Every structure is written in C-alpha cells, then in structure tokens.
Amino acid sequence: MSSSAGQQQIKTLKVLGEDVWKNKVEKINSELFTLTYGTIVSQLCQDYDRDFEKINDELYKMGYNIGVRIIEDFLARTALPRCTDFNTTSEVISKVAFKVFLNLTPTIANWSQSNDAFSLIISDNPLSDFVELPIDAMKSLWYSNVYCGVLKGALEMVQLDCDVSFVSDILRGDNQTELRIKLNKVLKDEIPVIED
Amino acid sequence: MAIETLLIVNKSGGLIYHRNFGEACEKRKKLTSNDYLIIASTLHSILAISGQITPRALKLNQDDIDYTIPYVPGVGMPSSDSSNNSKMSKLGSFKGDDYFKESFTSWNKSGLRQLSTDQFTMFVYQTLTGLKFIAISSSVLPKNNEMETSKNLNLANQIGDNFLRKIYCIYSDYVMKDPLYSLEMPIKSENFDKKVQEMVYNVQ
Numbered sequence A: 001m002s003s004s005a006g007q008q009q010i011k012t013l014k015v016l017g018e019d020v021w022k023n024k025v026e027k028i029n030s031e032l033f034t035l036t037y038g039t040i041v042s043q044l045c046q047d048y049d050r051d052f053e054k055i056n057d058e059l060y061k062m063g064y065n066i067g068v069r070i071i072e073d074f075l076a077r078t079a080l081p082r083c084t085d086f087n088t089t090s091e092v093i094s095k096v097a098f099k100v101f102l103n104l105t106p107t108i109a110n111w112s113q114s115n116d117a118f119s120l121i122i123s124d125n126p127l128s129d130f131v132e133l134p135i136d137a138m139k140s141l142w143y144s145n146v147y148c149g150v151l152k153g154a155l156e157m158v159q160l161d162c163d164v165s166f167v168s169d170i171l172r173g174d175n176q177t178e179l180r181i182k183l184n185k186v187l188k189d190e191i192p193v194i195e196d
Numbered sequence B: 001m002a003i004e005t006l007l008i009v010n011k012s013g014g015l016i017y018h019r020n021f022g023e024a025c026e027k028r029k030k031l032t033s034n035d036y037l038i039i040a041s042t043l044h045s046i047l048a049i050s051g052q053i054t055p056r057a058l059k060l061n062q063d064d065i066d067y068t069i070p071y072v073p074g075v076g077m078p079s080s081d082s083s084n085n086s087k088m089s090k091l092g093s094f095k096g097d098d099y100f101k102e103s104f105t106s107w108n109k110s111g112l113r114q115l116s117t118d119q120f121t122m123f124v125y126q127t128l129t130g131l132k133f134i135a136i137s138s139s140v141l142p143k144n145n146e147m148e149t150s151k152n153l154n155l156a157n158q159i160g161d162n163f164l165r166k167i168y169c170i171y172s173d174y175v176m177k178d179p180l181y182s183l184e185m186p187i188k189s190e191n192f193d194k195k196v197q198e199m200v201y202n203v204q
Helices: A003-024 A030-047 A052-078 A086-102 A146-157 B024-030 B033-052 B056-060 B083-087 B146-174 B190-203
Strands: A107-109 A117-122 A160-168 A177-186 B003-009 B015-020 B114-116 B121-126 B132-137
Touching (some): A003 A052, A003 A086, A030 A052, A052 A146, A052 B146, A086 A107, A086 A117, A146 A160, A146 A177, B003 B033, B003 B146, B003 B190, B015 B033, B015 B190, B033 B121, B033 B132, B114 B146, B121 B146, B146 B190
Antiparallel strands (some): A107 A117, A160 A177, B003 B015, B003 B132, B114 B121, B121 B132
C-alpha cells in the first residue's frame, strides 16, 4: 500500500470512529462508569487484602472476559474488514475502538524497530478521574489494568496474539499513562478459510 | 422475503441457536434438535470446503472483486408510515432508527454465501470471529432468464446480508452482554428471542 493510500485510510478511520460514536451509540454519563469501576477496584482491594499483584491479575482477567465479548459489539457496529497489517490495527484501536467505547483517542507512539509493538498514550483516562492511589499501592497497582485484559481478549478473538501491559501511569506519579501492545504472532491456523 | 428459519453456528461448528418462524414451525417439526445439530455442523464443513475450491481465475483476480454490500434501507425495521410510530422500540445500545446506515464489506470472501433451491433460499453471513448466521427464506428466485436471475440473486443476497448483520447487532447486545451466558454455548435468552422475532416479523 502506498503511503498516501495509507494516509487516506487512517483519515477515514478517524471519520468513521467519530461518526459511529456520534450517531450510532447510546450515551451515558461517564461519571457513572468511572465510579462503578472505582467500586470494583476498591472491593477487590478489600477482598484480596491489599495484595496489589493479585488485584492486577484479577482486573486483567476481568478485562479479558470483557474483551472476548466486546469484540462482537465492535465488529457488529463498525463492520470493519480484517486489518492487513499491525499499523492499521493500531489505528483502528485508537481512532475507532477507544473512540466508540470511551470517547477518547489515545496517541500512538514508540513503534518498535520491527513494527510489532507500539504504545498507546492515554491522556484523560476516564477510569482514573477522581482517583488518588494510596502510598502502599503507588508501586504495585496498575489501576486501569482492565484495559490490558480487554485489548488482549479482543485481539485474540481476531487471531492476533498480543502481550498487553502498562508501562507507566499518571496515578503512579509518571508523567503520562502509557500502555504497550506487542504482537507475538498472528494465529493463522484459526483464521476461517473463507477469507483468503 | 419471509424468513422461516434462523440458525447460529459458533466457530467450532456447533449449533448455538435455532428457531423456526411462521409456517415452517409446523413443517419442520419432524426434525429433531439432534438433526439441527447435524445440519449446522454439515453447513460448517461445507463452508470450509467451499472456501478451498475457488476457481483459479477468481483466485488470480481476487483484488478486483468488490465485496461491498450496499445498505438496503428498512430491512427488518418497522415501516415508518405505520400508525404505531411512537411505539418504536429502542435498538438496544444502538442509537438512531436503524442499526447502521452505510454500505459495508463482506467478511465472507470465498465461502458459501447463498444456497438456492426450488423450495427455499439460504443465506450465510460469517463474522470476523468465525460466527455464522444462517437464514432460510421461503422466497424462491424466479427462473425466467439468466440476466434477470442474477440480478435478483444479487438483490436477495444483499437483503440477506443486511438482515443477518442486524441479527449480529442484536446478538452483540443481548447475548454478549448477558453475564450468565458462557461463550460458545447454546443461547437461551428471552430478550434475544423477542428481538429476533420482532425483526423476522418486520421482514415478512
């Protein structure tokens, strides 16, 4: 694909994401969402006796279970064709998926040399509104770890085996919230034959 | 285009939903649920086989083929001029008066998409995640001349795909967001049933 065609496609994705979000999705007040997530995390803190490693895992698992289902909603809504390369995948995630479900567009940064890993810089993370981590959680809790699970689960359902994790978080005193996605491999065997 | 039967097959070839509507209810009672399971997995295999036996000429020009399916307005939606306009039910988490309003690309590029017989026409819609939606319609394509038939075939196919994508939208709302539903298992959701029934009724 020539770079101008790529540019064109990326622009259309942005328009598509905005259109779907604006005209095709029912809206709720995001505070309700933020506070509900806050309750879940605080309950987990209680249940796991402030063992933040375990809480991270639990949030990840919850996210994974959301991801394997939310992908169907995403595809039914957008009917986007299969991504031909990981570049397109990154654009779809930031410009369409995050836009449609969370009304934000993370910046894509830090591509690895081999083009198989990139970072999403999330500013204005709606999950962490009104949140301050206690001192004992500052070093170990990834408050929004549910995102990692969601991305992992959703990508897996479209045959992209990825590692997803947080690198930094404003809540932990870093200067930006950065989420890293690394493609392990495309699960070719599981792609339905009718697509080639 | 009256829909008689709707089947949903998961990605491993198991039947997770089947329902007959209208007259077909009586006619197809002879089939046991076991029969339906077998039909579903047979269709799953046929879909896979049909993907493997693409004509060589087609394989070479695959990039030139247009897989876009135009949006057909109003498929399965209550007619706007009816008097019960105010009663129009909401479309789950979808905003607006229809689930989508633009043309879309088919994910099913070389598999079985339609099966026509003297008695019925079957439409297959496959999603990116490997889920298959199958609708059997009682309408039969008239066999006048070839030109006419292929035009009708195309239109019927477009309506079929539009209808089944809407069923997919309903599935994504009422099945995927049901916390008590476990993936790949049979669907036992009353809300889903109701919505599907409404849509099938609107098509007829």
